[in-house]
Amino acid sequence: MKLSTKSRYGVRAMFDMAFHAGTLPAQIKDISRRQNISPRYLEQIFQDLKKAGLLKSRRGPQGGYSLTRPAEEITIKEIVLAAEGELLLVDCIKGRRKDGEAAPACEFDNQCVTQPIWNEGSRILGDYFASVSLKDLCEQGQEMGLEKELDHRFMYFI
Amino acid sequence: MKLSTKSRYGVRAMFDMAFHAGTLPAQIKDISRRQNISPRYLEQIFQDLKKAGLLKSRRGPQGGYSLTRPAEEITIKEIVLAAEGELLLVDCIKGRRKDGEAAPACEFDNQCVTQPIWNEGSRILGDYFASVSLKDLCEQGQEMGLEKELDHRFMYFI
């Protein structure tokens, strides 16, 4: 019942980007250093976040990643969803989307008193995560007095 | 972020016991047959539930398991907690209980904006699970028209 590190790292990394946001894209090596996340692993996570449309990237020198939307429009739910794949406490709920393609994953489908419980729990958790945005985290960071790191690339211009 | 089968099976089994409750203890073989759970595996789960004080047992012929409390006093949270061990979305919260013994599991402990989010999410989920009792599930079962199986052991007395 634990969130994977992809979710935890993903949220931390996205917060880090929003918190230290500058004019240039943020780079893996900086984020991974500040958040103490393996850079190669973070690459993978960022690919997931990019596929989900939360990040855009630019290659080459001075390249990196940037948020596709303002921090107040990106919620924890979106990040967790992108990293985790889905936000369901159990698998036996799946298999009855609109198209009704897949077979029910559980033999007791629709004859099970626990199914609605897991459904509702998943929904409640998702709603909470959807109520928190990256901007909220940034404000929290301010209150906690976290230091904003100067972008070292600006040094060139001084 | 999935619940383990121990939790799912555990809740189903506990519901089954409450729903088919008779005067005699419920036996593994009956529950596992009705709920289609491996009997050997269910034994293990029941040991966990017994350690948590949710079940009591009696060996020998006509033995089995019974709930230690009325169905309306047993919540989903207790069962999940017993099966899952804990109800925390992340590990980085642990390590600062009242005794303050264990070291913080996370290097960013108390310097992390995401920690409160995972904490709150865990709490919200736990609160929801605590709001649902076995009795609620039984009523749901009634509404769904689930059939109550006659205890075959009563046959002897007819």
Add this chain to the structure above:
DNA sequence: AGGAATCTCTACTGATACTGTCAAGAATAA
């Protein structure tokens, strides 16, 4: 044009936890 920086894609791997199975033993009722 060339070289360096940075992201991209895919594959691989070691450890861990999950999901059971199994066997021998202890208690209890008939």
Add this chain to the structure above:
DNA sequence: TTATTCTTGACAGTATCAGTAGAGATTCCT
């Protein structure tokens, strides 16, 4: 005394997680 049922601990296959690795593509700078 015997059949039944729970008790305890060990064991094993599989999947997932978490991270590493290498070769390639794109972009910028000179």
